[in-house]
Amino acid sequence: MAQSLESLVLRHTHRLPSPSGSAGQGTVAARQFDAALATVGFKLSAELLARLSGLSEAAVLHTARRTLRTVSEMTGDHVRHNTYFIDFPANVPDTAEFWMWCVEDALYDDTSRENVSGQLRHGVLNLLDLPAYGRYRHTYEDLLAAQDELIAAAGDRVTVLHLGRDLDTELTDLYLALAGSTTPLGEDDLRDLSVLAERCALGPQPESVPVREIRAVVNEARIRAGADLLLDTVTDVLRLACALSGGDVTLREPTRFRRLSRPLRRALLAGLDAVVAANPAKLADVSAYREPFKRLGERLHPHEYPRWPHAADVFAVARGEKEARSFDSRIEQLLDGADVRGAVKLLESAPGRLFRALDLLLRVSAGQEERDAVVAAAVRVAPDVSGRVVLSVREHLHNRERESDEPRIFVNRRGRAWVTPDHRPPLPAADRDRLIAALDTEMRRRLPVPARLLLDPDVLDVALPLSGRATAAGLGVLPRGSVSPVDGEHLRFFVYWKQTRVTTDFDLSALLLNADYSTDSWLSYTSLTTVGGTHSGDVTEAPDGASEFIDLALDRLPGTFVVPQVNIYAGEGFEEVEESFFGFMVRDAAQRGRPFEPRTVRMKSELRGAGRVALPLAFRRGDDGRWHAKWLHLHLRGISSANRVEENQVSVSKAVRALVEREQLTVRYLTGLMSADRTAVQLWNGGPVPDEPVLYIGLERPEGLHPDSQVVTLENLRDLIPDRVLA
Incomplete structure (x- = not known):
């Protein structure tokens, strides 16, 4: 288990938890370890090399074996990569020439001759019926013997592994970073968070867990550990039930709910009851997931627990026995009646939804006065909107400057893409520009103002990670x-x-x-x-x-x-x-x-x-x-x-x-906002780093940074996305 946890830290942070073991003379073994890492494009930082050199040879070799296994998996070198043509990229034949050779080989083969001859007589040939086609004709060892050694070049990738703190501290910090992320995590990160949450459920917790699906993973660990749950909507409980059943916490795919133990059923029903009792309007959220709530009710048996009547109301709404108008239906009714001002007033109670509806509201407004009301409302609620949504809308508005009828791409949460012409009328330029300026001002207000910003130029065109998906x-x-x-x-x-x-x-x-x-x-x-x-x-x-x-x-x-x-x-x-x-x-x-x-x-x-x-x-x-x-x-x-x-x-x-023609918000955008306020900006091109603390933003962490520096690299790039600024 310790190996898998160390591997998890290494993959996410490129830090090796401080190696333990008896003291000794491990210098030679440490340098051999460093040389072995070089063959897969990694190296030890000076600090990590010094730490290993002070351990015994046995301790260094133990660390080396585990680390080499992890970095090999990171690069894809943990498997054998054979090729069909042994001399690739040399001596690859012309396609027709190669197929003719396969046919000749099949005609000489007693087991395939009759079948292939028959296909040729009919003028149609299935390549998969040719014995020589599609299957390796040599072993991996034959391939190695036929290929020359790689000649080292200055441009080869070198990824530095840094010295971390003890394993428990590294795991806690990684848990806090993932659980407190302001942007959704990808599926692999969610799985890693689940492992961490099981270990850290009763330890230090992030100030908030703003992303709903992350909250479900955290709640699964907390409910099993007997800790209080983080719930403020009925959907939080539904996501938790999906997690407990091994289902999809994003609610994209239907979950087959498992039979739950009585303690788990009681915890879920108590959670639902508390959420609705605190705010009965939360019942309106049920309609978006009627079928999952119906199936969940069949597992929870709410009728057996009369002490939680508000939980029973949830399932009554799901079954259509009780009415709870959804927020979206109320907005739709107002817009159908051309009451844009009424829709805006209602949407101000849900700032994130107002932001997501800005394009529509501006397009359906009857005149400039209504558009002014929409823009004014957006400016008022901007401080209460998550940074991810503010930036997403900012990017959307920037791309709306393009002419209509350009292709518009949609990508769902699973990466499935489809393209359609954009027939929406353009937004009025003045209103769009006012919104863009307001969102830039809001972002600038939220961003830190470091005394010194050290930037790797290669990171400037990296798109902001508004979603781990x-x-x-x-x-x-x-x-x-x-x-x-x-x-x-x-x-x-x-x-x-x-x-x-x-x-x-x-x-x-x-x-x-x-x-x-x-x-x-x-x-x-x-x-x-x-x-x-x-x-x-x-x-x-x-x-x-x-x-x-x-x-x-x-x-x-x-x-x-x-x-x-x-x-x-x-x-x-x-x-x-x-x-x-x-x-x-x-x-x-x-x-x-x-x-x-x-x-x-x-x-x-x-x-x-x-x-x-x-x-x-x-x-x-x-x-x-x-x-x-x-x-x-x-x-x-x-x-x-x-x-x-x-x-x-x-x-x-x-x-x-x-996608190529669409312009994304990048690190360049955020650092441009930072540098506009009392921040000294220095581009780092691989030379010495400053002696003083800096905010460093780059693809990888350089060696020698001041210990009080804040470091943002690919591994924690999501930390650049500022959340709401709390008063």
Whole structure:
């Protein structure tokens, strides 16, 4: 268990909890550990190296074994990455030439000759019936023997591991950070929070737990530990019931409620009763989730507990036996009657909902006086709106400046994307600009005013993480909409998957688009080579795991965009396979090496999401010839089987265009607001750091920062999102 907890801290913070063990002369072992880390793109900070050097050799080796296992998983080096063509990226044949070779091989094979001959006579050939197609023809050891050693380069990734405090302190701090997050967490972070909450339920707690689904995870641990619950809506109780049943706390998917013990039933009913007794208007929230509440009532048996009559009212509303008009229905009635002022007055009691309705209210207002009332109300309630919502509306208003009929992209909580033309009339420029100015003022008021701000320039174009669902778990992963430079001569991306029960075929492909988003060409199992690009070969099953790669010489590529995609051709989905991940590497042409070299990995992310086509990111060549990555984290629905790049190029092009053309709020926006107020700003390009405390914002923590410095990196970037400022 200690190993998994240390691993959890390391993954989230890039800190190694202070190693324990007997004192000794561990210098040699510590340096060997550091050298081993270098092969997977990591190194020990000077402070951590010094700490390990003072321990015994046995203690250092114990720490090294556990740490190397974790960082290997972080980069994807914990599995064996074989390729169909053993010399990849060299000696990859033309597609037609390769298929002809497979046919010839099948005709010489007694077991396949008759079947393949019959198919050829009818003019249709199934590649999967060719014995030589889609299955590795050599072992992983054969691959290693055929490949040259990787030549180290200055541009190889180096991720520094820092010395942390003791394990208990690190776990508590991580729990407080995740539980108190002002933005929703991704599924992997929610699972980690569940582990932490079970351990920390009776210890220090965050000042508040503002995100509802996070609160459900925390409440699950608290109810099992006998602690008081954090409840202020009936939906909080419903989410908690879902957590106790192993269901979906986001309420996106239906939960099959388990039979609950009497103590748990009593706790849930008492919680419902207290919420409604304190504010009977909360019953209006039931209508949004009538069916889940009905099913929950069948498990809780509220009729057996007459001492909690308000809890019984919840289920009466769900069954339609008691009326409780929902807030949304009241707003809808007012707007149907063209009473914008009345709707605004009612919405002021729910500031977050008012903000989300601003675009609609401005569009349906009858004239300038009504629009002035809408803007004035928004300004009044702005201090009571969460920072995440303020920033989301600010980003929305900025993008409304674009002309109508541009594609509009929608992305649900599971990453499923769809695109539609935007036929909304434009917002009046003056009203939009007044709102933008007011929201900027509100954000500036909430942000800290550090005496000194130290900025890594590479973080400036990282999109603000307004939701953990807009990213994926992994190494070097940026939020959806972020832009990051791609330096190097060769770009290589990869996919790995391992099926759970049935034969599963993932196909790595790349769509090459022109500046107008039209198709130039593609790389896939049907097109193994193109100008500047090579595919590693199609693998059609993965009982022991399988990998596919695409290698690109960036200076030779046609077009403007490269869009890697993972298509599910057959078998299990992204959430059904035992394991799957995507990533990319950057190399110089002379480096050579295996198809997969962990220290050249710039990004590795888990592949999880709805849909049969995954679009992790896109690469774009600028007018200056330099390439940048635009992070997508999208899934398209696709079809049930045989998804191919040729068939989905139109839908992929539309999704890429819609997201690339949309402008996200980035770290540059927030730091610009900070620097406007008495803050000295310094860009850090890898040199010495100041001796005084600073607020450092960057992709990774530099060594030597003053111990009183506040540090914001990718691991805790959500801390930049300011919540409400309490008086």
